[in-house]
Amino acid sequence: MDPNQEIENIDEIADDAETDESVSVDDFIKELEAKEKDLHITANTTIEIAQSFDDANLPDFIREDLHVETIKQVTVAAAASAKTKAIEASAGALEKEIASLKEEIARVKIERDELFQSSQRRSKDFENLKSRTERERKETFQHQVGNLATQMLPAIDNLNRAVDFALAMPEAQRSEIQPFLDGVVLVNQQVNEVLAEMGVQPIQPVGQLFDPRFHEAVATEESDEFDANTVSAELLRGYRIGERVIRPSMVKVVKASPSDQAEPDSHETESEDEFAAEHEESLQHSDTPPPDNEE
Amino acid sequence: MSKVIGIDLGTTNCCVSVLENGTVQIISNKEGGRTTPSVVGFTDKDERLVGQIAKRQAVTNPANTLYAVKRLIGRKFNAPEVEKMRGVVPFEIVEAPNGDAHIKVLDRVYSPPEISAIVLQRLKLAAEEFLGDRISEAIITVPAYFDDMQRQATRDAGKIAGLEVERIINEPTAAALAYGFGKKKSEKVAVYDLGGGTFDISILEINDGVFEVLSTSGNTFLGGEDFDQRIIDWLLAGFKTENGVDLKNDRLALQRLKEAAERAKCELSSLKETNISLPFIAADPSGPKHINANLTREKFEELVKDLVDQSVEPCQKALWDAKLQPSDIDKVILVGGQTRSPIISKTVSEVFGKEPSSEINPDEVVAMGAAIQGGVLTGDVKDIVLLDVLPLSLGLETRGGLFVKLISRNSTIPLKNTMTFTTVVDNQQSVEIHILQGEREIAAGNRSLNKFELVGIPPAPRGVPQIDVSFEIDANGIVNVSAQDKMTGLEQAMQITPSSGLAPEEIERLISEAESSSEKDREERELITKRNRLDNMIKNARKAMAEFGRSFPTEEQVEINGILNQAEESLFTEDMAEIELVLGRVEEAASRITAAMMTPA
Numbered sequence: 001m002d003p004n005q006e007i008e009n010i011d012e013i014a015d016d017a018e019t020d021e022s023v024s025v026d027d028f029i030k031e032l033e034a035k036e037k038d039l040h041i042t043a044n045t046t047i048e049i050a051q052s053f054d055d056a057n058l059p060d061f062i063r064e065d066l067h068v069e070t071i072k073q074v075t076v077a078a079a080a081s082a083k084t085k086a087i088e089a090s091a092g093a094l095e096k097e098i099a100s101l102k103e104e105i106a107r108v109k110i111e112r113d114e115l116f117q118s119s120q121r122r123s124k125d126f127e128n129l130k131s132r133t134e135r136e137r138k139e140t141f142q143h144q145v146g147n148l149a150t151q152m153l154p155a156i157d158n159l160n161r162a163v164d165f166a167l168a169m170p171e172a173q174r175s176e177i178q179p180f181l182d183g184v185v186l187v188n189q190q191v192n193e194v195l196a197e198m199g200v201q202p203i204q205p206v207g208q209l210f211d212p213r214f215h216e217a218v219a220t221e222e223s224d225e226f227d228a229n230t231v232s233a234e235l236l237r238g239y240r241i242g243e244r245v246i247r248p249s250m251v252k253v254v255k256a257s258p259s260d261q262a263e264p265d266s267h268e269t270e271s272e273d274e275f276a277a278e279h280e281e282s283l284q285h286s287d288t289p290p291p292d293n294e295e
Numbered sequence: 296m297s298k299v300i301g302i303d304l305g306t307t308n309c310c311v312s313v314l315e316n317g318t319v320q321i322i323s324n325k326e327g328g329r330t331t332p333s334v335v336g337f338t339d340k341d342e343r344l345v346g347q348i349a350k351r352q353a354v355t356n357p358a359n360t361l362y363a364v365k366r367l368i369g370r371k372f373n374a375p376e377v378e379k380m381r382g383v384v385p386f387e388i389v390e391a392p393n394g395d396a397h398i399k400v401l402d403r404v405y406s407p408p409e410i411s412a413i414v415l416q417r418l419k420l421a422a423e424e425f426l427g428d429r430i431s432e433a434i435i436t437v438p439a440y441f442d443d444m445q446r447q448a449t450r451d452a453g454k455i456a457g458l459e460v461e462r463i464i465n466e467p468t469a470a471a472l473a474y475g476f477g478k479k480k481s482e483k484v485a486v487y488d489l490g491g492g493t494f495d496i497s498i499l500e501i502n503d504g505v506f507e508v509l510s511t512s513g514n515t516f517l518g519g520e521d522f523d524q525r526i527i528d529w530l531l532a533g534f535k536t537e538n539g540v541d542l543k544n545d546r547l548a549l550q551r552l553k554e555a556a557e558r559a560k561c562e563l564s565s566l567k568e569t570n571i572s573l574p575f576i577a578a579d580p581s582g583p584k585h586i587n588a589n590l591t592r593e594k595f596e597e598l599v600k601d602l603v604d605q606s607v608e609p610c611q612k613a614l615w616d617a618k619l620q621p622s623d624i625d626k627v628i629l630v631g632g633q634t635r636s637p638i639i640s641k642t643v644s645e646v647f648g649k650e651p652s653s654e655i656n657p658d659e660v661v662a663m664g665a666a667i668q669g670g671v672l673t674g675d676v677k678d679i680v681l682l683d684v685l686p687l688s689l690g691l692e693t694r695g696g697l698f699v700k701l702i703s704r705n706s707t708i709p710l711k712n713t714m715t716f717t718t719v720v721d722n723q724q725s726v727e728i729h730i731l732q733g734e735r736e737i738a739a740g741n742r743s744l745n746k747f748e749l750v751g752i753p754p755a756p757r758g759v760p761q762i763d764v765s766f767e768i769d770a771n772g773i774v775n776v777s778a779q780d781k782m783t784g785l786e787q788a789m790q791i792t793p794s795s796g797l798a799p800e801e802i803e804r805l806i807s808e809a810e811s812s813s814e815k816d817r818e819e820r821e822l823i824t825k826r827n828r829l830d831n832m833i834k835n836a837r838k839a840m841a842e843f844g845r846s847f848p849t850e851e852q853v854e855i856n857g858i859l860n861q862a863e864e865s866l867f868t869e870d871m872a873e874i875e876l877v878l879g880r881v882e883e884a885a886s887r888i889t890a891a892m893m894t895p896a
Binding site for chain 1: 546
């Protein structure tokens with residue numbers, strides 16, 4: 001069907017109406033309706049548009065009409081599909097959002113758990129640190145005194161040694177420096193008093209059972225005077241503050257008599273015994289002056 | 296999750312540390328030391344002494360004072376290292392029925408892990424006191440060259456001490472961790488470790504959390520003690536020339552010399568010259584003799600030059616083995632107290648062409664790294680992942696005594712690998728699967744782990760049967776080996792646990808033993824605490840009595856003094872119940888005194 005053909009028909013109808021001016025409007029409408037019937041044009045009649053129709057051949061008005069129509073249709077269709085699409089899209093988006101929120105929750109949960117755990121750990125660490133600091137604070141004074149004493153001890157040892165040597169000098173020699181020596185002895189005493197005031201006490205090992213918490217064994221020897229495993233001589237004075245040893249005494253320990261001990265460790269001891277015989281008096285810090293070892 | 300402590304279980308010294316508030320803390324022992332000598336002493340009174348205290352009684356008790364047990368752990372009695380040690384230590388090393396090196400003390404035989412466990416237990420106790428919490432997990436470090444047996448034995452030692460060893464990591468790896476390695480990609484690090492008695496050089500390649508040991512070398516009998524000895528010898532020689540007196544046999548003089556030498560060595564790390572002053576070191580009829588010597592750094596370096604040089608060759612060998620040039624090394628780390636000497640860093644920078652790093656205390660850096668790894672496991676450290684790698688290749692013996700690797704070293708574990716083998720002679724009905732570990736191509740040169748036989752292979756010409764052998768290592772480093780004849784589906788499998796080392800039930804027994812002895816330790820500690828408290832209370836009460844006692848009627852004064860006298864007598868009892876009883880009485884008396892002090896006379 002050629003659309004132009006039909007449109008031409010419609011033009012004819014219009015022309016007729018225009019030419020017959022005397023007829024009333026109502027009549028004209030009736031007439032028109034009759035003609036419409038003849039023409040089989042009703043409100044229901046649709047204009048079929050060939051698949052192959054050519055836009056270029058359309059009259060302008062219809063082209064406009066059609067254009068509007070198509071746009072409308074397109075927009076309606078588009079609107080419809082857009083609507084479903086939008087719903088779909090929004091559903092999708094919501095789903096996505098839910099998923100991402102879920103993810104977020106999971107992540108936050110993990111994060112929270114981690115933070116919780118780490119805060120727990122931290123607070124435990126802190127509590128522990130606090131109580132330890134408190135403990136350490138109490139010990140700090142002792143520590144400081146201990147450290148100071150440890151640094152001072154070698155000098156004090158040497159002062160002791162000097163006094164011991166002088167005291168062990170032969171009478172004739174010693175008398176020359178006696179007043180000086182007396183002074184030094186007093187200084188030595190003073191130093192020991194200061195130590196005692198700071199709570200630093202000498203360890204008195206001789207005759208005690210050897211105890212490695214307080215004594216450091218430097219040598220072993222046989223002895224008739226002392227029992228096995230007791231300290232027979234102090235080679236270097238040790239000190240403690242309360243129970244805390246700041247330096248163990250260096251001692252000689254009586255070894256079990258050969259009958260008690262299957263394997264005497266000969267190489268460890270013999271030479272020390274010689275040494276002991278030579279130097280013992282001079283190295284012991286006895287309260288009474290040791291006898292002269294000259295001659 | 297409770298803390299995981301990091302332990303550097305050294306040949307001469309141990310160090311324990313833990314991550315706290317994001318920083319690594321070194322845990323001091325009871326005696327206040329930041330490191331603990333790896334020495335255990337057994338007394339005839341069934342006491343076990345550890346650390347400094349054990350060291351102090353070594354002279355009186357040499358046969359029962361054990362040290363350097365790390366040289367024995369996980370080794371066979373006839374291993375060269377063990378043989379060398381047997382010649383120098385005063386305690387008795389014996390061969391266990393399974394061929395392991397064990398130690399006989401006071402008529403009881405101990406395995407090396409048991410001895411190490413005694414030290415570990417002490418470290419654990421110190422850590423528990425430090426943290427105020429029970430500790431049950433630890434990371435322990437071992438030298439990079441330790442094989443599976445030695446690592447397993449170290450793990451066993453931890454178990455016996457009541458510690459689940461979460462990871463065994465290499466000492467150089469731990470040092471690198473402490474220096475913050477493992478975050479960036481691909482770096483090569485050399486770790487120069489000169490400890491008290493051993494020298495190790497390791498070259499690591501670090502890639503995305505995998506710490507690969509490219510090569511190791513060293514000298515197991517070179518250490519800081521040798522450096523001290525050089526100073527002592529120099530002083531001895533000088534004294535002899537000057538005074539004609541030989542101090543070599545004078546134990547006390549030697550002890551003083553040793554301490555002075557060590558101090559001088561330390562001072563020369565920062566000073567150009569130091570004075571060694573040992574007044575009254577000896578005496579002869581002519582009078583007292585003193586040592587007063589100036590030691591310059593230059594002289595010291597001359598004295599120890601050959602020792603330092605002995606460490607150069609292993610470094611070059613390690614580079615060679617790793618197929619690297621010195622310029623390939625990104626960083627050199629110094630470990631071990633002896634590396635504080637400037638001559639060491641100078642020599643190291645000559646070898647590697649760059650200044651070595653030593654910002655972290657070289658005595659503590661390994662333990663710190665272990666603690667960081669502990670932090671990784673508890674989640675306190677997040678930016679490092681340390682993957683476990685197989686320390687040495689695993690494989691089996693094939694025809695002609697050759698070693699075929701199934702899993703090569705530095706592979707990250709867990710993993711599995713399968714290879715197909717065949718028969719060597721016609722109609723061979725069984726094959727022996729001999730599992731070894733090591734890098735040598737000759738099987739006999741590697742460490743034999745175990746062997747088993749796959750029997751029942753149908754008769755066939757040689758080369759026809761196909762036998763799949765699979766090695767599988769799980770996350771705990773446990774190796775499973777299976778062999779399957781493809782045709783018959785016949786399979787034989789085994790787990791590599793001791794043909795040496797300790798059997799699981801033995802470990803269980805030792806754990807319970809160790810627990811009871813640690814219980815004993817705990818009780819003893821409690822006793823001491825109570826005793827100290829009692830002592831203090833008595834003293835305070837006496838003081839108060841002296842001042843306010845007069846406000847009591849005479850008989851009450853006598854009664855209170857009687858209680859105090861009695862308490863003083865009970866002060867040194869070993870009986871906890873008695874101490875508690877007396878403590879209660881003194882407390883009661885003390886509150887009466889306090890009450891009297893409050894009411895004006």
